[in-house]
Amino acid sequence: MTRTSQVVVIGGGQAGLAAGYHLRRLGLDFAILDAQTTPGGAWQHAWDSLHLFSPAAYSSLPGRLMPAQTGQTYPDAEHVVEYLTDYEKRYELPVERSVRVIGVHRDGACLRVETDSGTWQARAVISATGTWWRPFLPAVPGRAVFEGRQLHTVAYTRPQDFAGRRVVVVGGGNSGAQIAADLAHDTQLTWVTQRPPRLLADHIDGRALFDAATARRRALDAGHTDTGGVTSLGDIVAVPPVREARDRGLLTARPMFSRLHPAGVEWADGTRAEADAIIWCTGFRPTLSHLAPLQLRGPRGHIATTGTRAVGEPRLHLLGYGDWTGPASATLIGVGRPAREATLEIADLVA
Template sequence: MTQHTDVVVVGGGQAGLAAGYHLRRRGLDFVILDADPAPGGSWQHMWDSLHLFSPAEHSSLPGRLMPAQARAIYPGAGHVVDYLADYEKRYELPVQHGTRVDAVRRDGDQLLVEADSGTWQGKAVISATGTWSRPFLPAVPGRSVFTGQQLHTVTYRSPADFTDQRVLVVGGGNSGAQIAADLTLGGQAEVTWVTQRPPRFLPDDIDGRALFDVATSRRRALEEGRTDTGGVASLGDIVAVPPVRAARDAGLLTAKPMFSRLTTNGVQWADGSHSGADAVIWCTGFRPALAHLAPLSLRGPRGHIPTDGTRSLGEPRLHLLGYGDWTGPASATLIGVGRPARDAARAIAQLL
């Protein structure tokens, strides 16, 4: 049996909830289909010590300030999960948890959304599945022969899991720096941090508040035809949150250049030398989770779907939300997703 609605939102994390808030304000009928069995989006799967880059008041979705966390300037992932669960309940958003969407297809003047629990027909679709479910692993020589443990950011939890092990942390972004710091400060593992290029730390006084302002300034410059400021990437790659700063200042966070290959029991370096390793943690990023949109044949360069703002150029009834700057400046952040969510809801209301 096919169910009907104005808008189907695919994904019930922060982007899907922000979309639901603005769709509700527009008076549209909608449903949010979310694969996770519980509220909280990807935040419920983060590692134990993860904290936001920004204070609570600068990490909020539209309409509802995130409350401060007791004894913490930067809220932890669990606090974010509680906030998102409360947000979903407070605005009575129609989220169907435990519902995985397999495909979105054209069906005349409607879009057909096929899920494991049934089929929905909508006049528009907002895809807000993010990237967490699609971790990227680089094609490093020897990765298939290494006999130690290999895991990605998505499955890292705690230094306690690596007691007395030799651990390679691969990746020069925030996740790599934070996990390397977590392990070195834990003191239970022998840690080697490996990056493709020398790590670039942002100034210590910059956090998520300043990063959002920089991203906003870049958006305005581009909209007004001024020179591209480069945005956040021009400042650096790594936010010096307190644990990262502590490990760096203690001399525990010094990166080595990328190794040449993995071997059965470690790595071979560019000079031919070898180091043993028991585990490799790949902090090598993610790709957009867009497999459900494959039947629409919209993929462009680098696997992205070309958009004007959030609206797909090849299918104007489809909006993409929260995947990064290509679907709205800072749209992959809590505070940044509100504006593109509002724009998407307004465009859909006009379309309908």
């Protein structure tokens, strides 16, 4: 059986819900297809100690402020899941679970969305699948011969799992710094980064990062000099656990090693560090395999867009993958504006 809708949103995390909010306000017929069994998107799979970079009031989706979490300046992941669950119910967003989208195809005047539970026909599609489901692991020599445990950020849960062990954390971004700070107290930690880590000033949090990303996008759109955006400020937000570990001298980064050996890692000068586990905090790639039938991806794997709209398929919008689909669009506070712009374009398209 084939079902029809003016708009199909693929992904029921924060970006999909923001799109649903604006589609509801515009009075469009839409469905949100989510592969997860419960609300909360990727937040429900985060490690135990993960906290937002911003206070609750500055981490909200359109239409509803995130309530503050008792005893926490920066809410934890569980609080975010509760907020997203409430948001979905409050606006009666039509999320269907557990529905995995297999492929999106051109089909005359519509786009055909094939899923593991049936087919949809839509005038427009919003892809909001994020990046969590496609972790990136660098091709480091010797990775296959290391005899210890290797895991990516997505599989890390709690420091107790590594207590007393020798752990190498790879990555100089926020995830790497937070997980290194998590492990710094009860493990033999080696923190490794591609370049010297740059912590932002203690007073800078997600509010300033969003403002910087927005200013950069406005400058580029106006043809002005690139301001550098968030990267001009630093790489790591000094959230309280990171700040505490830093102030205690527990966060000293070493440069990237050149290869792995069976018992650990080795630098170019022959220096070695033994390890029981290596945690790769090395980022993600956009989850776009469901769009492969449209043949839109460029040489770097991204789909060319104007705003959120795919250049090669104007009925498709991409939302929440990073700055290339809207300033800070991979954040709670940043996804609202590009979601609104995408849905307004879609409203004009289906009118």
